[in-house]
Amino acid sequence: MKLLALQRTMARAVMQPLSRSEHMQEKAPGGGKMRAYASRFIKPNDRLTSFERLEIYNRQYWFRLLSALAEDFPGLRSVLGDKQFDAMCKAYIVDCPSTSFTLRNLGSKMESWLRAHPKWAGKKQSLALDIARLEWADIEAFDNQSKPALCAEDLATADAETLKLELQPYVRLLDLAYPVDDLLLAVRKEDDTDFASNAFSEKRKKKHVRAVAKLDPQPIYLVVHRIDNSVYFRRIAPEEFAVLTALSKGKTLAKALDSAFRKSKMPPEEHAAAVQKYFQTWATLGWFCRPQRTKAVSA
Amino acid sequence: MPANKFNGFTDYGIGIGLRATHYDHILSRKPVCDWFEIISENFMIDGGRPLQILDEILEQYKVVQHGVSMYFGSAEKPNREHLRRLKDLVKRTKTPWVSDHLCWGSVDGRYTHDLLPMPYTFEAAKITAQKVREVRDFLEIPVAVENVSSYAEYHVSEMTEWEFLNEVVERADCGILLDVNNIYVSSQNHSFNPLDYVNSVPAERVAQIHIAGHSKYRKYILDTHDHPVIDPVWRLYDRTIQRVGHTATLLEWDDSIPTFKEVHDEALKADKFLASSVLATAV
Numbered sequence: 001m002k003l004l005a006l007q008r009t010m011a012r013a014v015m016q017p018l019s020r021s022e023h024m025q026e027k028a029p030g031g032g033k034m035r036a037y038a039s040r041f042i043k044p045n046d047r048l049t050s051f052e053r054l055e056i057y058n059r060q061y062w063f064r065l066l067s068a069l070a071e072d073f074p075g076l077r078s079v080l081g082d083k084q085f086d087a088m089c090k091a092y093i094v095d096c097p098s099t100s101f102t103l104r105n106l107g108s109k110m111e112s113w114l115r116a117h118p119k120w121a122g123k124k125q126s127l128a129l130d131i132a133r134l135e136w137a138d139i140e141a142f143d144n145q146s147k148p149a150l151c152a153e154d155l156a157t158a159d160a161e162t163l164k165l166e167l168q169p170y171v172r173l174l175d176l177a178y179p180v181d182d183l184l185l186a187v188r189k190e191d192d193t194d195f196a197s198n199a200f201s202e203k204r205k206k207k208h209v210r211a212v213a214k215l216d217p218q219p220i221y222l223v224v225h226r227i228d229n230s231v232y233f234r235r236i237a238p239e240e241f242a243v244l245t246a247l248s249k250g251k252t253l254a255k256a257l258d259s260a261f262r263k264s265k266m267p268p269e270e271h272a273a274a275v276q277k278y279f280q281t282w283a284t285l286g287w288f289c290r291p292q293r294t295k296a297v298s299a
Numbered sequence: 300m301p302a303n304k305f306n307g308f309t310d311y312g313i314g315i316g317l318r319a320t321h322y323d324h325i326l327s328r329k330p331v332c333d334w335f336e337i338i339s340e341n342f343m344i345d346g347g348r349p350l351q352i353l354d355e356i357l358e359q360y361k362v363v364q365h366g367v368s369m370y371f372g373s374a375e376k377p378n379r380e381h382l383r384r385l386k387d388l389v390k391r392t393k394t395p396w397v398s399d400h401l402c403w404g405s406v407d408g409r410y411t412h413d414l415l416p417m418p419y420t421f422e423a424a425k426i427t428a429q430k431v432r433e434v435r436d437f438l439e440i441p442v443a444v445e446n447v448s449s450y451a452e453y454h455v456s457e458m459t460e461w462e463f464l465n466e467v468v469e470r471a472d473c474g475i476l477l478d479v480n481n482i483y484v485s486s487q488n489h490s491f492n493p494l495d496y497v498n499s500v501p502a503e504r505v506a507q508i509h510i511a512g513h514s515k516y517r518k519y520i521l522d523t524h525d526h527p528v529i530d531p532v533w534r535l536y537d538r539t540i541q542r543v544g545h546t547a548t549l550l551e552w553d554d555s556i557p558t559f560k561e562v563h564d565e566a567l568k569a570d571k572f573l574a575s576s577v578l579a580t581a582v
Contacts, residue, residue: 042451098411
């Protein structure tokens, strides 16, 4: 068997889902018996059959990838429950196997996949989508690029009619139907104190997280960002969210402000003060990048 | 052979793997440690805390890069995005050499994130060596390939694992990261004498050595990096040092990680073997 053919044969077996008892399936990929499939290319030894040797890799694959998703989506897990989350992750990995050299990217399609497969979250679909979005935004905010921040001098000669501003790659804007930032913080608090010796307090914390996971809808506008390399969640007003969203889509500052306040209930006389406050916050937090200067073309 | 072209003519001592649980201790106490090995993929990102930590570590310590997903033995071409990011990191760390495993783990663009064993065939050796050369030429620094622990063997194999390793490194003209724990684990899983392996390795190509602990199950041994190094592995290490001389040595401890001091103390046990090799050379 040539190298590529052997690697495809082995990968099909390694990536095939485990049985309910978390062992290698008796059925081979494409039909037939897995024992015969394994013995075609794996040697047995005096202690293990070909099937058992291949099974070590099959189990390692699934345990490693499931563990990576559990680590990245603790909030989604608390919403769905352990058993449903585990089953959902298995289905997700079958549909969206890793195509990146790093496991960091394994969950990148979770929100869109979950949206296309509503049976996994059922009645909690909207909540599940929100928490999945937040957890992926959290990963991106943690290690996305940080560019030089915009400063006052950059704006000195700027014209609002033409000025376009670029958000830092690590800043993520989320409009959410549920206050899932509270949920994720509660889940993390529980995880942090997982080693508590008092069984009663552990039970109480889990009860608290379960209660938070049954959140009532409450629309929020959230910015996931980082300061000094720590990720933070900041709730903002709808108008501020609208300005940021419009700017992130490449609109000029004038158009972004116009669209943000068009449907706002904020009295017009308060708009200027609000915008000034937004800019103060954005400058303090360094959310915008310094514009890239294009070199003048010499004749 | 402490310094050779495969480790950039460096003479590093005993290091440990840089792990997140030790960050605070290292940055606040600045303990003495010859060098740290980083998992390249953990730092092949665009920004944030991991790179900040790395920069702080680089101000104080020597760092060597070790990868887990280049998959020299995969039949497909190297991933260009992976190579570009790896090179950016090489520029940042100024690592004298990079290492990754003599294994495969991806096919048709899908990654298993595991170190899958190679079929020991001449075809595989040729493909693997070509890929090692491509990576080295792109990165413009020495590359060392590491032998992996394995739990399966293939019918198609035409040679032993150590013959395959030799075939690849000769064809690629690259270095070896010799993992003596992996030799021990595979020897138990496949019933061969680990000394045959150690004695056959081209000593002049060994750029670095790995030591680690493992877990023993009823029918096989798993390379878990969650225990101290056992005596039979230290004996293999001793024999390796006798053959290759004072060589950069690193202890891997990736699960159930104890305190920095415990990990470092375990690594420093290598000192007595390294010291005896220096004495032997002097005599």
